[in-house]
Amino acid sequence: MSRSAPTKPRLSREAVLDEAMAVLDERGLDGLTMRNLGDRLQVVPMALYRHVRNKDDLLDGVLDRAVSLVPLPAPDLDWRDGLAALARSVRATMLEHPAVVAPVVQRPSLGPSAIALGEYGFSVMRGAGFSDTDSERGLNVVLTYTLGFVALEVPRHHAGPGTDIADLDVAYDGLPIELYPHTAAVRPSAAGFVSEEQFDFGLECILDGIGQLPHGRRRRARATKRA
Amino acid sequence: MSRSAPTKPRLSREAVLDEAMAVLDERGLDGLTMRNLGDRLQVVPMALYRHVRNKDDLLDGVLDRAVSLVPLPAPDLDWRDGLAALARSVRATMLEHPAVVAPVVQRPSLGPSAIALGEYGFSVMRGAGFSDTDSERGLNVVLTYTLGFVALEVPRHHAGPGTDIADLDVAYDGLPIELYPHTAAVRPSAAGFVSEEQFDFGLECILDGIGQLPHGRRRRARATKRA
DNA sequence: ACCTGAACACCGTTCAAGT
DNA sequence: ACCTGAACACCGTTCAAGT
Numbered sequence A, B: 001m002s003r004s005a006p007t008k009p010r011l012s013r014e015a016v017l018d019e020a021m022a023v024l025d026e027r028g029l030d031g032l033t034m035r036n037l038g039d040r041l042q043v044v045p046m047a048l049y050r051h052v053r054n055k056d057d058l059l060d061g062v063l064d065r066a067v068s069l070v071p072l073p074a075p076d077l078d079w080r081d082g083l084a085a086l087a088r089s090v091r092a093t094m095l096e097h098p099a100v101v102a103p104v105v106q107r108p109s110l111g112p113s114a115i116a117l118g119e120y121g122f123s124v125m126r127g128a129g130f131s132d133t134d135s136e137r138g139l140n141v142v143l144t145y146t147l148g149f150v151a152l153e154v155p156r157h158h159a160g161p162g163t164d165i166a167d168l169d170v171a172y173d174g175l176p177i178e179l180y181p182h183t184a185a186v187r188p189s190a191a192g193f194v195s196e197e198q199f200d201f202g203l204e205c206i207l208d209g210i211g212q213l214p215h216g217r218r219r220r221a222r223a224t225k226r227a
Numbered sequence C, D: 001a002c003c004t005g006a007a008c009a010c011c012g013t014t015c016a017a018g019t
Helices: A013-031 A034-040 A045-050 A055-068 A079-096 A098-106 A112-127 A132-157 A165-173 A181-186 A196-211 B013-031 B034-040 B045-050 B055-068 B079-096 B098-106 B112-127 B132-157 B165-173 B181-186 B196-211
Strands: none
Touching: A013 A034, A013 A055, A013 A098, A034 A045, A034 A055, A055 A098, A055 A112, A079 A098, A079 A112, A079 A132, A079 A196, A098 A132, A098 B098, A098 B132, A112 A132, A112 B181, A132 A196, A132 B098, A132 B132, A132 B181, A132 B196, A181 B112, A181 B132, A196 B132, A196 B196, B013 B034, B013 B055, B013 B098, B034 B045, B034 B055, B055 B098, B055 B112, B079 B098, B079 B112, B079 B132, B079 B196, B098 B132, B112 B132, B132 B196
16 A cells, blocks of 8 residues: 555646746746756656646746736725726735746736736726726726836846846946936936835826826716816 | 958957847847857857856847937927837837847846936936936836836737737637626727837826926916915 | 867757556 | 656856867
């Protein structure tokens, strides 16, 4: 009887994706290899190909899992609060799983979790009276900004050896002031470039812009319909 | 006499980076390997290491070249026109060299060309009377949005085999309408997600938001200073 | 100073077997 | 149906030589 065998759990797609997510968190995108993943599941690399078409398919699966971890805000929020909460929610989740950001941005795939996330955005915007076109565009701007911000932020947070974030500031320090007077005056900091304040600042800009689009339910007054 | 030898041009860092840029354009990021690059320069891969510290250094060099290709708008533009032109300029250049977008977003390095680009942005904003802090934040938002947009756009434009952009729309077509009523109503299109119109829409939102920050030289009238 | 050649420790994936 | 083992065609990079 195989008494000492600790119940080899019979591989499944679920198990493979679970472990892949763990590898991504622990060792980053480069650490996720079929061989490495096989080792951790105590299986030869080729065994994974029974549950996953290839590495791209593996990535798509684990990325959809990551997106599914984004908590959706309350459905009854105002459009502005709802979009802001959604954006902050996306950013927070991505910062918890930094290794997924690059592939999420790069791969064109669109899993069910991403669609559910979009549904929330469409819902609060259409509920506030934005047109379908403006709802699509508005949500796209917020999500584009959010993903773009995080994509730039992540590699600057835990910058690897040799690319410490301080090195970025050094690049500014040695500037020939006569060539770049404005940059020298502003003294931009690499840290500020990726701060929460910076994120909120941009988010508010965008929400302000969206707020200027025609929207709102027709209430009692049709005031200012025309001059 | 080496009559038939076509003037072997004696490798240099310049020559290596030139060829690397060409490889990037022709065969993409995955196509840029030390071995491949060596072949095209008729040299053994290890010869490159005399002119480049390692592959990361090669990438940093070629990325700074790409950024140097971004044409800066006229210096006397209004802050709004200047930032808009800068953003469109960045996007246009990136779309001409799509393979550089991913590494530009991912790597925290900041070459001299990037600093010159920032200097332009700081200049038009400070010239328009924005505070140093707002100038930094405003420029950061514009550039973050622009890079993020392009980073999402590029892999969706020339999507590889199997990830044709049409497949994205297919993902929408099969939606259970009762689960995603708003998405079904809006019928978002993958093409619209990455169009020039969508880019300009977001850009205008952001510029509107920035425009609400205190700025402007004190002109004659201090009109509407308070109610 | 600049380039070469062989080697090392990795990749993803195919293909033919095993049970 | 599920897993294995060997092999193929790649990577970046080190190290000892060549000229």
